[in-house]
Amino acid sequence: MEMGFSENQISNGVYVYVDRVKNRKTSHPCLYKVKADNTDLIVSEIIKTYPEQNSSSADVFVSALKDAIAFSRKANEQIKVLRVL
Numbered sequence: 001m002e003m004g005f006s007e008n009q010i011s012n013g014v015y016v017y018v019d020r021v022k023n024r025k026t027s028h029p030c031l032y033k034v035k036a037d038n039t040d041l042i043v044s045e046i047i048k049t050y051p052e053q054n055s056s057s058a059d060v061f062v063s064a065l066k067d068a069i070a071f072s073r074k075a076n077e078q079i080k081v082l083r084v085l
Contacts, residue, residue: 012036012077015047015068019055029055031067047071 013035020027029050035043048067053060072079 012072012075015071016044017055017061017064017068027052029053031064031071033071 013033016032016034017029018032019029029052030046031048031050032044033047035045037043050064069079
């Protein structure tokens, strides 16, 4: 994931919504911020934890997207949409 940061001129990182496998220690869906760096390690922080929900729902997607936009604005980050082929 981080390899694409420099190709797309991303310096602040990206927000990623992850719906984890149930029955794990931290099984609730989370919004992460994956930070840009030049190491092989993926450095991230949990921005928000959600209750169990249907992650394939359009409403859940819109909610997570709005949260990511709100957090990026709060951090004074430029919002950039990447085109995925």
